[in-house]
Amino acid sequence: QKGPPEVRLQKEQIQVVKDLALFLWLHAVLFLEFQSALVTKLSGLIKLTTSEVVLFLLLITFSLLAGSGFWRMVLSLLYIYFFPFVLFWHLLRNFVLLLRLMNAWFNAQRGTPPATPTVTIQAATTTPPVISADKETPKKKSETLWRYLLRPFRSFTLLWCILLLVTTHRWILCICLAVVAAQLARKIFFVLKLLFFSDVWWQKYRFAIFAGLQKSLNALDALTPEVGPSNELKSLFNQLNLWEKILRFLSDPYLMSRWGALIVAAVFGTIYAYFGLLFSFVYYSLAYLWGASFAWTDAIVTSEFIPFLITDLPKMAIVRLVGGIHCTLIVAIGVGTVVSFFRRKLEDIRKGAEDMNKRLADQSVREKYLILEQKASMPVTPTPKV
Secondary structure, three states: OOOOOHHHHHHHHHHHHHHHHHHHHHHHHHOOOOOOHHHEEEEEEEOOOOOHHHHHHHHHHHHOOOOOOOOHHHHHHHHHHHHHHHOOOOHHHHHHHHHHHHHHHHHHHOOOOOOOOOOOOOOOOOOOOOOOOOOOOOOOOOHHHHHHHOHHOOHHHHHHHHHHHHHHOHHHHHHHHHHHHHHHHHHHHHHHHHHOOHHHHHHHHHHHHHHHHHHHHHHHHOOOOOOOOOOOHHHHHHHHHHHHHHHHHHHHHHHHHHHHHHHHHHHHHHHHHHHHHHHHHHHHHHHHHOOOOOHHHHHHHHHHHHHHHHOOOOOOHHHHHHHHHHHHHHOOOHHHHHHHHHHHHHHHHHHHHHHHHHHOOOHHHHHHHHHHHHHHHHOOOOOOOO
16 A cells, blocks of 8 residues: 555555445344354353344444533444435436436426526615524533433334344333334424424524525625735625525526425335334234234234224234324324424515515615625635734
8 A cells, every 4th residue: 555654554554444434234133144253152151142132232332422522432333324425426417417407407397597686686674693602501411310211212213123133032122113213203292293283483493494595694794995916705605695596596487486396205204114114013013012913014014004904913902003003193194294394484485585586686785795795706815914
């Protein structure tokens, strides 16, 4: 390998971390089986299988690493924790490119180009913001011992589901079922609260969406012709140009309706599939505990199509009760509810963008913008060092 020894050592350490992440996650999802003396001894000592010991160790390790301030010392372990997302990084980049192509296609299908506002920028009449240097950062409250001990049971839902699926011990299955059910109930409560009781919060904070634009307008209002060119002025000019494009998009009913439909479909599909996945583990574990033969593959298919395949659930009261809750949830969080929720939010955003465009239509501030454009195009004179 080329390069100084320090660089080669750093590259080797990075490669070791990558190999360890791949090795650990392949075993966690049961694609790879390895023999470890420590794991084997622990398995024989506490009478658990290798997979159960590994998953318990993962839960304990991730709980310890989730402590306050500990991530700064274990950046390599942070990489290991998020390693599956690294594998999808290139797919995410391609997905962003696909979204841009879809937006261009929406514009092409319009038939007429979107109207370009005649005024590009306008300043607000408020005073420039004063940056306070003595902002106090609230101190983070230390976690109580009880909260610290319960941390493994409040997080890592996927690991609990995998442990529920592979365990051969009834008491571990009961613990996993209780944890998954509790986390599922908390997630359901959060979604219902967001969909039905977030209007008060939204009306209070929806104007914060344009807080960055307001800050830029305040800085533009404080601009005077005597100010010389600087990097700050160039940055302000770029910010205002970016906000101009954003407002043009948000004020376009055609694009907002098309993207709104895509957002609704993506959000509803994600909620539906995620809840179906968690419910499938509940169905499987309940059927197993009550002595019914119900494979998890059958449970996941039935759960994902629960309104139509509810009769495929085992003929057991407890399973049917959970299935009824699942169906009620699907009815409560239906397409109409999600559509209505996002329609109200997107309409508020569109109206807010129109209001900002009206504020930008003031002819008196065009002079400010022309001054800013002229200053931003001039070369910045470097300040001599003393």
